[in-house]
Amino acid sequence: MFIAQHAHVLSEVQTVSAPLVAKLSELERREDALQEQVELSEIHAAVKLGSLGEKLDVYVLPKETDFERLIASWELLSENLKKQGYLAKMSDISFGDPVDMIESGVRASPMRVNFAVHEKGMEYITKFIRLAGLLTVGDAITDEQLGKLMHSTEEENPAGIVALEQFLSLDLIRYARDVRAFESKLKRSFTSNAFANTLLEVTHESLLSDARDLLEGDYGRYMQEVNLWPIQFVTLKSAKMSDGGAEGWHVLEIEILVWERT
Incomplete structure (x- = not known):
């Protein structure tokens, strides 16, 4: 697959349960889902698919990433996890220069963010990434x-x-x-x-x-109200975990690739 070369295995994983590591590892293998959304976007360029097609073009695989909207979606997730007692802190989000893959019609910008987070919060972060880029039940x-x-x-x-x-x-x-x-x-x-x-x-x-x-x-209701759904398509590039100093808590450092059309 065209983004396989950008996927890295999990490194320096410490004091964390095997099931959670497995879930994070799954996030590095989303090439098929990305390819499907690229193909849908190409179809939408030829025929009008209505509101869902427009959401795909504007939010899921846009021509230009709305960084304010993307950051807001992560900040809202952070606030939700803090309310539940699963997150102590989220760092500022930083972005790198995009990498073009002209033959595939997409490019990706690296995004880096760190968390001081409980294992339960890590599960929700994992779910957030897995749902990024999905539009329908299908x-x-x-x-x-x-x-x-x-x-x-x-x-x-x-x-x-x-x-x-x-x-x-x-x-x-x-x-x-x-x-x-x-x-x-x-x-x-x-x-x-x-x-x-x-x-x-x-x-x-x-x-x-x-x-x-x-x-x-x-959380879902507010995502709709402030127009932060759907989430732009991302894939996990790398994840690093270390002991957070208390039982069940970890420092999670992730780098993800934020995808857009060229």
Whole structure:
């Protein structure tokens, strides 16, 4: 993949649980998701996709990064984590010069920020990065998970494909802030428990679970109110953790790549 050369393995990881390291490592392998959003942006350049397409072009993969908006999204996350007692401090955010990848139609600017953070706060930071660049419910599930939903639909009620497509095209933050209503509406197109069980499996094993955890409360509401959703697409370049001086606390230093179209 065209950004693989920019991904670095986690280095100097100290006193942190293996599951959390694994989650951070996953963030270094988002090339497929980036490629999909680049392709969607190219499609939108040829045909008008409406409001979601405009959000993709303006916010997810813009021609020029709105650094004030990007910083504000991280500051809002910081404030939310401080209120919950999971963050002691976030450093100032710094940016490096962008690197062009002309053949791919994208470029990336390095962004660096440090945190004095509890392990629980690190989980939310991880979720924030994983959700960056996603627009719809469909963006938050894998091809395999989509296949399960499609197969279950075909088995139980092929006509339910319309309801499924509507569900998958939902703005992710709308879904996360009213999960029960949107899932109930979808399940009304099916009569047995088979599809409901498949939906439950997919929503709990996919990034939809991260979206619910991060966005369903006041934080998600405020993200919408101040127009900080969606988040610009980023990938993790490197992460370094050290002991924070108290049980469960760490100093987390991350460098991420902020992507935009050329």
